[in-house]
Amino acid sequence: MQINRKAFIATTLAAPTLLVLAVAPGTASAHGTMSNPPSRTMVCYSEGPESPKSAACKQAVTTGGTQPLYDWNEVNLADAAGRHREIIPDGKLCSAGRDKYRGFDQARADWPATTMTSGATHTFKYRATAPHKGAFELYLTKESYDPAKPLKWADLESTPFHTVTNPTVADGYYTMTAKLPSRQGRHLIYAIWQRSDSPEAFYSCSDVVFGQSNPSPAPTPTGTPTATPKPTPTTSTPRPTTTATGTPRPTSTATQPPTGGNALAAINAGVGVSPATAATGAQVKVTAVCSGSQVRDVTSAAFSPARSRPAAPTVAWSPTMKAAKAGTYAVTVRCANGNLARTALTID
Template sequence: MSARRKAAVVAALGSTALALSVGPASAHGSMGDPVSRVSQCYAEGPESPRSAACKAAVVAGGTQALYDWNGIRIGDAAGRHRELIPDGKLCSANNEEFKGLDLARADWPATSVRSGSYTFKYRVTAPHKGTFKVYVTRPGYDPAKPLAWGDLDLGHPVATATDPVPSGGFYTFSGALPERTGKQLLYAVWQRSDSPEAFYSCSDVDFGGGTTGGTAPAPSASAPSDEQIADGADKSTIEHHGHGDDDASTSAKPSTTEPVAPATPANEPKAAGTSENLAETGASTGTSYVAIGGAAALALGSAVLFMSVRRRAAGGRHGR
């Protein structure tokens, strides 16, 4: 990556609030604290990860998934998380590219936590309105078995935040962790309210006091730095700040119909991105105004350019 582009990416990571004015660009991100599996493996280095779990993830799914660390998403989720993501594929959101993150093993690098209040930090590369919900696994969770919806305490999210304000490249919001011991997992769902798109992440945590089952303790997790993110941006296929690789085909595609979430059990993550939420946030109207304003500006610019060309052509003919 050129020094100029690296500097631009690092600067953008520290001022993500500017992306709020971009309109319907694709949002992206992943849990930064406690660090998500994909962020941890990216921080280790996609080409030569250090931990056994991240090495296995690369063998299973390749390195591209790590460069695309902020793109574990479903474009038309509209709250239908359990309907669209089967058991055993929660960490990848049923996306083949990220299948390495679904590996059932007890040695994923973990963030040390304890019960009580906790400040969550969600690394965001394109902020949008929406709701975050974070769920913890139930007592008795076995990390050596595939993660299922039934393993999560869906009725008691440990954190819920609607439209937090991004600062320094993160959404920061508070929650409370319950009493647990040993290795557990936190599952984060970010459901946008200005789009049916949703993002997902798995964060391995260790409450301490558990048994290792005869295996060595998992290494401590660490999040990627701004410089590491900037270094890998050229290899990402994900739209950063709605621009990134400038390939429109990798942007989130809005639904052609207004999403309506089906009836769900009380303990299931609820739909955001419905017509009511769109009305509450005003995102739909604001997006339309941006689009109309942009179109008008383009039309005016084209007209001015056309008249300028005509005047030059006419001047040329008169001067001959």
């Protein structure tokens, strides 16, 4: 997914280097997850996709297979644009509403968890296999949270306990230092990473325990498991690499990140496709955004017809189009004010 925030970039979109970046395998759908405290996908991947140790991870594999574990950094929605609560239903927060990751929505009190100190300052680490500009929001469950019940939006505090825009990234990790709220017992930290250069967002659930010994500790990711990833028709997932340990550098407090409609307003021109790889004849959802303007049209030789226009003036448009013929094609959104953005679609 490629976003362009200035109109003059329209003249450079044809540059070979930009086009290569747009179609490079894996960059469209694999980007990151919370590593400290580790997310459910990171925990299960660290246990070993083919032979997980915990009951929760074993059930996740039984439910959805091993591929979601190999694709631990791909719990994303291409067309979120800050509309997280609108498009992710209750009970499906940890999967972001994606059926592929439904095994991580299991309501159970034995997910491996990280012990944390109530009210303490903690340095969070977010594994970024493909860094992007954007804003992070960290939410904690309310004191009434019951892990044995499906996670709902109402189970989270209404405001995040930490927000940061464009935190420092080093050695493949974003670091964020935040003061934890006062809690006791088992809880969950829900992280949202909304890109500012695209409508795309990433989500993760990290199980934590405050103020008591943890009978089922989450493994600390220390390197790359030896299992060989299974190929999928839609993703090519980079594995995490071994990272030298040390004290992460805290980041200074940043500006409040854009949320909801403000997140949409931060995107001058953006386009995304879901899925990024589709079969001939399949339906492909295109998300086009032209903040401060209107979507003029979406064009691509991948579709028939090659050009489509919204029926009425709109800032954001999400049509579903038919993949017409095999190949890798540019998909372009053009805005009425001259801005444009381009991404790539591969049709098998």
